[in-house]
Amino acid sequence: MSQSAPRLAMRGIVKEFGPVRALDHAELEVAPREIHGLLGGNGAGKTTLMNVLYGLYRADAGSIAIDGTEVSIASPKDAIDAGVGMVHQSFLQIDSYTVTENIVLGTKLPGPAWRLDLSDPREQVAELSSRFGLHVDPDAIVEDLPVGVRQRVEILKALYRGVGTLILDEPTTNLTPGEVDELFGSMRTMVDEGLSVILITHKIRETMAACDRMTVMRDGQRIATVRREETDAEALAGIMVGRDLDDGVPEAAVIATGVVEDVEDVAEVVESAEPLRPDPVDSGAVRVEGLRVRNDHGVEAVRGLSLSMGRGEILGVAGVAGNGQVEFAEAIAGVRQPETGHVWIRGTDLVGRPTREWLAAKVAYVPEDRDGDGVLPTMTVAENLVLGSQRSSDIRRAGLIDWKEARQKAAEAIATYSIRANGPNALAGDLSGGNIQRVILARAFAHEPSLLILHNPTRGLDLRSTQFVYEQVHAATAAGCSVLLLSEDLDELVALSDRLVTIYNGEFVGEWARGAVDQVAVGQSMAGVGVER
Template identity: 45%
Template sequence: MRLELRGITKRFGALVANDHIDLVVQPGEIHSLLGENGAGKSTLMNVLYGLYQADEGEILLDDVVQNFSGPGDAMGAGIGMVHQHFMLVPVFTVAENVMLGHEQTRGGGRLDLEAARAQVREISARFGFHVDPDALVEDLPVGVQQRVEIIKALSRNADVLIFDEPTAVLTPQETDELMVIMRQLRDEGSAIVFITHKLREVREVADRITVIRHGKVVGEARPTASDGELASLMVGRSVELTVHKEAPTLHDNSLKVADLVVTSESGTVVVDDVSFEVRGGEVLVIAGVQGNGQTELTEALIGLQGDVSGSITLDGQELVGRSVRQILDAGVGFVPEDRNLDGLIGEFTVAENLMLDRSDGPPFVKRGALQLAYRDQFAGEKVAEFDVRTQGITTPVGRLSGGNQQKVVLARELSRELRLFVAAQPTRGVDVGSIEFIHKRIVATRDAGVPVVVVSTELDEAVALADRIMVMYRGTVVGIVPADTPRDVLGLMMAGISAENAKGDAA
């Protein structure tokens, strides 16, 4: 089935998320929609899938104009969508999830689960999925859950398949398996729209590439285009994608974590007996698929977790049991993984956000009075130094782009005397140009002799920034390895295989 979008425009108040976008996807083609977070990719696909209604433009399937009032209409017309965050019911079986929303019944109005099971088996056999129709979804690995999403779409006779950032929660091996599945679907005649911001993936699997920037199509490319060419299209200028750093010069100052256990409010152990050391002058990157204890570990370092045992010492000084304020005052800089929830106050100005964790004393407050002149001078200097693109220091930070918001967080955390710097997902939702800048600042902090801990689910970023990589799986440390460890070994470690066994399996 041939898909065509003509002049699709979608507005949210004054914001034009999609601006007269044209797109054609042919049967038997993987067409990648490439762009930064916030470029308008997902909005466009939500229009195609019937979740949003376009303000202008047309959707055509085999040259016939479609009018979708909801996802049911889109699915009925042969469009399926595999969402970044799976739309599955964890306590249902695979078969129950597949039939949900278009249930078949037999005598007496009973659900025909056997028909759903047969459908799962047939599609699994066709594509080599090896999915048990009676397995509970909550018991399945993430990669298999994604296959269930694909089976759902195929069970409804989807001829056009939308994959929305499908690799965000996958290990490298699972990503490779997904690429094989996408090629299989293409070879069977499906028209595939692959939404991503990862240059490596788009070059590996796409037949054609359309680049979107600020809601507009800014160019088309072939997968033979270089990463630099694609990045320039995404950002609108040339970008340096390589992280340049010298070999580390190690210092005696260090962060030492010993026998750390973090227990959640529900009583689940989410960080299980973790030990490691980071010396001054090196970057330790904590890698792994999201949800394996990395978040709780970094929150424990900064004092945000309540039930913690073990030891966290910074230059011999114990941090466990201290308040967040005391840990910050001990010289710890912290970039949280969700800047909007934990790093910024959107209604506050840029200047106010730049002094958020330093508002209890000099130099911003003296004798109970806010030093407005100093605050504004400081804010102006940091906006210039960190290249924050804003109309001014009095602009509410919530109006800035994701990349510029992250620069505000970095400027605040790096603008004091640091003994430890912790950055969780420092480039999430950030444009390629800002990623370049953020990486340089992280390396500069390391070169100043500060121990640096970075959490990243982006394997390319982990390898580029790290001096050593610590891989976590289900709350435990699988291993700590050099940064030049092969990607396939790291991928196996992210699936829970020890470093020694992973090296043997990858050989």
């Protein structure tokens, strides 16, 4: 700990969202002129804590002090006035404005209000850009810039406002390796000039390269704060995943259902739901070769992935969010066009073929973003359940959809999947998140798929619903369906999967057979420990 007073001290921060306690008396102390890493898995509370600091959330309890003075932060304006800036993963920019216009937006400009003169702000932007190595043309139109440069604009926006503490939320997710190095160089320059930087991240290797100290959060609490020179990547990985690397004894881990508390409980639910099923056969039933996929920002997110799956096999994919899982799932579901590669389903390469051929091959997908990608909110439950099977002969009469039949099938699905909806004509957008998930699952399983891609399928479901999903998964595999299960719940993956692979930075970096999974090794692999850049 630095001998001087801390730049930032957050004490006893509590934040609840209904019955969920996202922050449980969380603590954070950041020294002056320090790059401080804030680590933790998904749901650990790190971004929520920083949203409290930046005024996007109001804490239910606790205190915040900056340079020894307690402050009240109720809005981002309060945070900026207190010298705190934040760069989010999603940029808040107006595409048609120039870099300078975006940076000065919302600030008081020099000169009379009736005459817009950006000459002085433009010079300030150019000077800040040069001083901190954040190279950007002040006159460039933002929509013409690549994602790495747009991020620099957001950082310059905070620096222009004179902040003393800068929060960067997962800033390397969409950057190339060269851009990551440049960003870390700029962060060190900021610290040399008197700023403190908080780096929210899950990438241990980058943390060890950039940060002076690191605070690890888990379940909304601060678990440990360590100096870089007093720890190593393996020790940090153990703290993050809740494992003691000395004896390998796992701590209780709360999984996505919120009611299962450790791997034994998950295994019990799986065992009670699992019918007898044959071992996987026909190892090449699903084959993926050389898949390369770019994300929405044009950055390569999947880097030459290949896999083979048998009929009836459950292949689990473990990884921290943001390592290419979404792009990988979308590419093998036919939702996203890969740059290169092949996806063979039962001997047919479907890459580049129209959606109807993917559906005809019985590929079903339960996406991670159920609200944005899983349903059409302005359509009814019945209409959403029909999606993908609208050409099926069971619901068509004389070439048209028989809506009476479709609504009858929807009513059956509502009963079978315990969907809390006011009948088949209820709008999907009026349902809770858990019930939307049930609609998506009902639609996927109804297709009798040959390949079923599940991304966090039990998130937001209660224990009974989770058990029902497991039963449906095992019924599908017993019928020969290959299941690709992507989940952020390691216990669920271990309990369900015939094989488990880890994904890091768009590549598979580890593989384990059922019954031979070392959760410590998996946790390290997920965090990139031992992975060559």
